[in-house]
Amino acid sequence: MEDHSPDAIVNRDEPVPAIFAGKHDDARESKSGALKKSVYKAGRSLQDRLFSKILEQVMPVEDVDTESVSAGDKPISPDNKRPAFSLPLMANNFRRFNARIGIVFLFQTRVERLLSWKRTSHTLSFLFIYSFICLDPHLLVIIPFAILLFFVMVPAFLARHPPPPSTSTSSITPYYSYQGPALAPAKTIKPASETSKDFFRNMRDLQNCMADFSDVHDATVSAFAPLTNFSNEKLSSAVFLTCTLVTALLFLTAHLLPWRYILLVGGNAAILSLHPSFPDFVQSVAGDMLDPVAEQGAAADKKEQDSVDVGGVVIPTSPSAAVSLMGSLANISLDSYPExxxxxxxxxxxxxxxxxxxxxxxxxxxxxxxxxxxxxxxxxxxxxxxxxxxxxxxxxxxxxxxxxxxxxxxxxxxxxxxxxxxxxxxxxxxxxxxxxxxxxxxxxxxxxxxxxxxxxxxEVASTLGYDDLDSTHSPRGHDQRAKKKGKERVSQDYExxxxxxxxxxxxxxxxxxxxxxxxxxxxxxxxxxxxxxxxx
Known part of the structure; x- marks a missing residue:
């Protein structure tokens, strides 16, 4: 197995993962034994053909008609534009995808390292750049060109003009020569080889990415579903009214808000809160602000100090009072009379x-x-x-x-x-x-x-007539009926x-x-x- 693919962009910060086969659990996979890697050979084997035949029998008939299951070497969908489902084609596409997905995981690793304050100088530099962009949003247009220059073209030029090999035994910093012809071939990004460790690193990162997405999805559903699916009608109604009021308020006042300073303060505060020493700092500040004597005095007249009446409007002065006030506002009286x-x-x-x-x-x-x-x-x-x-x-x-x-x-x-x-x-x-x-x-x-x-x-003639029901037995009405037969026929169609x-x-x-x-x-x-x- 190769150590790595030289021209592939992958995440090499972590060692090669170990592969285990066993029963799968939603939390973690139990490690029961090592599994040797096998290289998938091109072409359809007897096992693949058998699996395709079984899959055709399992899928419903209507699904087979609309989304054809492939049993041949060149599966084509009914619209002749996209291939139909095929197990060998899916395996081949997965190998191609896994060999090229390394750049995404590399970017993810770099972002995590930047925001987690692994290198303080890099994080502070990012904060300065972010602050300049918040103060002057026109600089946002420069970012794509700056990334193209400093992260794509400059490394490519340095790859074509490498420093000469050092012949001295002393540690001298190599220098780059920007004059003369190119000394090395151009660097080309290639997919990771299937026999290299980078391919397994990508598989490891892809596996963890799918687990992270599933966890985030489940956490999001468990957090927002009770608020929005009206399982608790009072809570969902309160959220609906709040969103309606905020939408109407922002529709009128969004252009008056200082969005530059809001993004500046909010972004810097979010990144600073990711510093490892931030929790200790918050705890120390909170401990200094607590006054045991004032807390005992506030317990005596808690009801008087929890809220202040200003012009008929009750303003809470403590977190507990604010929570109780929000609870009272959320206690919406729903219509007790059903439809x-x-x-x-x-x-x-x-x-x-x-x-x-x-x-x-x-x-x-x-x-x-x-x-x-x-x-x-x-x-x-x-x-x-x-x-x-x-x-x-x-x-x-x-x-x-x-x-x-x-x-x-x-x-x-x-x-x-x-x-x-x-x-x-x-x-x-x-x-x-x-x-x-x-x-x-x-x-x-x-x-x-x-x-x-x-x-x-x-009786037949009178029954098929279209007369007023109140003039049923009147001879005078019979005479009038003969005169007004054509005029009143339309108004008496359904009688x-x-x-x-x-x-x-x-x-x-x-x-x-x-x-x-x-x-x-x-x-x-x-x-x-x-x-x-x-x-x-």
Whole structure:
């Protein structure tokens, strides 16, 4: 194994990692034995082909259709632009990526060393440069060119013009000659060789980087998720209101803030806080500021000194008082009244229209649909679907009954016209004596009109008319109907003539019952269980 790749940019500050194989844990991998490195040979082996075949059987059919799994040497995705998933191709790309990712880890190491005060002179120089940029942001444009000059081109020039070898036995500092032709070839960045220690260093850094990202991701989710996912509605509501106020305030005052000095002070304070002696310094300052005598005196009249009333505004004077004040502000009074909706169910009755049959209306079932003559289920020849009794009607998922009883909707005209139901008759409120309903019977019924074979010509002509329901039995209204037939036809599209007598009713009739439901906390269930009919 080579010591390192000369032209590769990698992090060589740490020794070559040891590789162990064993059971993996989220915290650390248990070290159970050494694993020898094997060089992956180009080309597809029998093992790779077998794994690809197994992978095709494991993946769902719809995923295979959209994201094809490769079983050949040249996998192509359906759009012929990007290759499909292939285990050998993924392994080859990982080796290429790992051989070239060293510059990222080298940059990460340099930044960590700079901010951790490993070399005080370097960190102070960075603070001076940062301060100059904060005071004069126009200098930010110079940074890319300065990096190109001092970190790319100057080292490249020094590589072409190295100092001559020292022949003296004394320790003399080598000097660079900037005159004459180049003495060395140009330095070219090359990927790390797979047989070098740098390749293993990159693998070690990549492994640790993935672990760091996972830890940061989990910590971020655990910290911010309770604040933003409304699991605690009072806390999330307080955060939402705070963000709203801050957004509105910054929208008006952001241009007035001294951002240069804010970034100057904040950046310097953040970097100075990373100094190893900073915690000891803070503890010493905090210890000097504590006065035991003043603390005992403050305990006696804590309630009087915790806050000061200035012009009716309570200002806290201690951290504990400030925390209690923020807690009181976060105690938002949420709406204690849940959302309410109105659900409906149709009581459907049936009677036979067979000749010489005097059958009465019989209860059929309660259905979420009115089963009108032009409904899809009626046209398809299906029977209405529902339940037999009121007690079997259940509220939608996530809702609960608020009212104790069902209420009858007597204004049937409204929901008939709203649904644009035709071929039906209904009673008008206040005209039960004219509608043919038996005395004492509850109204709100909407019935089907019978077929033409059950009515004479006059009934058919009058039933298919579009007249006012209040002028049903008036001869004068019959005359006016003949005169105004063309004018009033459009306004009466969804209303049918109501006649006395049971022979004007069809086989089915229905009426609408309503009930109030309110929202309840819905537990986490499967998506398929949540897909229920909201119409009961």
């Amino acid at each position: 309410e909706r109105e659900v409906e169910v149709f009581e459907i009755q049936y009677r036979s229209l067979a000749p010489y049959s005097e059958s009465q209306w019989e209860h059929f079932l309660f259905s979420p649909m009115p089963y009108d003559p032009l409904s899809p289920s009626r046209i398809a020849g299906d029977r209405p679907k529902g339940c037999r009794f009121f007690e079997d009607v259940q509220p939608p998922t996530g809702w609960a009954w608020k009212g104790k009883k069902w209420e009858l909707d007597l204004d049937c005209r409204e929901w008939v016209v709203e649904r644009m139901i035709t071929g039906v008759g209904f009673e008008v409120s206040g005209s039960s004596s004219e509608s043919g309903m038996a005395s004492g019977e509850i109204g709100g019924w909407v019935w089907d009109l019978p077929p033409a074979s059950f009515r004479d010509d006059d 049918e003539k109501v006649h006395t007598g049971s022979n004007v009713m069809g086989e089915w009739r229905r009426r609408r019952w309503i009930r109030i439901v309110h929202r309840t906390s819905m537990p986490a269930v499967d998506k398929q269980e949540q897909a229920v009919d909201d119409d009961t």
